[in-house]
Amino acid sequence: MSHDQEVTNKACPCGSGKPFTYCCEPIVQGQKSAPTAETLMRSRYTAFALGAVDYLINTTAPEKRGEDDADILNDQVKYTNWTGLKILSTDLGGRSDEQGTVEFEAAFETDEQSGTLYEKSNFRKENGFWLYVDGDVEIRT
Numbered sequence: 001m002s003h004d005q006e007v008t009n010k011a012c013p014c015g016s017g018k019p020f021t022y023c024c025e026p027i028v029q030g031q032k033s034a035p036t037a038e039t040l041m042r043s044r045y046t047a048f049a050l051g052a053v054d055y056l057i058n059t060t061a062p063e064k065r066g067e068d069d070a071d072i073l074n075d076q077v078k079y080t081n082w083t084g085l086k087i088l089s090t091d092l093g094g095r096s097d098e099q100g101t102v103e104f105e106a107a108f109e110t111d112e113q114s115g116t117l118y119e120k121s122n123f124r125k126e127n128g129f130w131l132y133v134d135g136d137v138e139i140r141t
């Protein structure tokens with residue numbers, strides 16, 4: 001198998017069951033925009049799993065970005081290993097919506113602990129692009 005085929009067949013980190021190449025990869029690389037809030041959520045999880053910090057910042061609502069975001073995120077992606085995403089529910093966030101919420105669980109491991117991050121995230125669409133606004137987060141270990 002050639003290297004390209006391996007990459008094409010690799011399962012997407014977001015757990016969709018689709019190959020990475022046809023799921024989050026083109027979105028994280030900016031070749032395609034996420035059509036729904038859930039797709040954006042999945043692509044952000046994938047970006048966390050792969051350490052695509054620029055993408056995480058670019059898909060955060062501008063007023064929620066902080067000066068230290070890049071440093072904080074770089075640390076997070078270095079020390080946290082994301083091991084699985086489960087979408088629990090979605091509300092709005094469809095192709096014709098302007099806002100939506102996604103409730104999910106993301107399993108993680110660090111050197112000190114393993115646990116689950118539970119979050120109900122709010123998203124909004126701006127100029128055709130979904131953005132992460134904020135969320136209620138709970139860490140369960």
Ligand SMILES: [Zn+2]
Pocket residue numbers: 012013014015016020023024025042043046
């Ligand atoms: Zn994916």
